[in-house]
Amino acid sequence: MTCREFLALLDDLIDENLTAETRAEIEQHLHKCGHCEVIFNTTRKTIEIYRSHELYELPPAVNERLHAAIMARCKAKHS
Amino acid sequence: MSTIQSIAGQNERHPDETLVERVRAGDVSAYDTLVRKYERRIFRIAQNVTQNREDAEDVMQDAFLKAYEKLDQFQGNSKFYTWLVRIAVNESLMRLRKRRTGKMVSIDEDMETEEGTVPRDLADWAPNPEQNFNQAELAEILRKTIQGLPQGFRVVFVLRDVEGLSTEETAETLGLSIPAVKSRLLRARLQLRDRLSRYFHRKTGVEK
């Protein structure tokens, strides 16, 4: 497996969409290729960090104000 | 009479389906429940696409109102949430267009996806790199980094990796092919990784 072939499979590897056979080939490549190993680990970490951190807080008071506005507008449509 | 009634083995219904039916029958309180359930996620998506707080608040309101008005057009063959996200993304893109008048904004913007070179990176990250920053610093880094992505990559990354839509749902929501979603997702992930590396590299030499 070349680095380019590895990269083409990176998403499926991260999303765990691979057959055991392909996985084994990839693991072999990662074992001897430090570059791809770093790319794999840090890309996975990137996703994990974004998934676990709320970037845009919606303060409860704002949330309530917006929620009330939405429901008021819907009720106005309804009647 | 022995009419064939093999309704057994029907798919289990998504709880949203019952709520949607109740709303259609005129029960506004059922819509309240749906709004509560998804408002924060819709706000996050809108903020990610528009990169503007005021717009995100407007989009959140308009998307729910539009969904309410068009509920009878909603077909049960997609999930209510996916349908709602599609409305919110479209509203967000409209806001972007208004802000950048004259400049076309679409999901296809900046998308010449030249087959990228294989990234070369031997410098690993520190073990828990995010712990070298306080919450506010880290949030700022993450915001700055994702803002730098081309819009069409950012949306795919947010829907797929942050909000957890499937590749198929993301494609459907954005009106893109599945290969297009996959190619953008890979590029988005790699670009974010590359940009975060600046902050997260293991410090070589003397510890600070």
Ligand SMILES: [Zn+2]
């Ligand atoms: Zn390699």
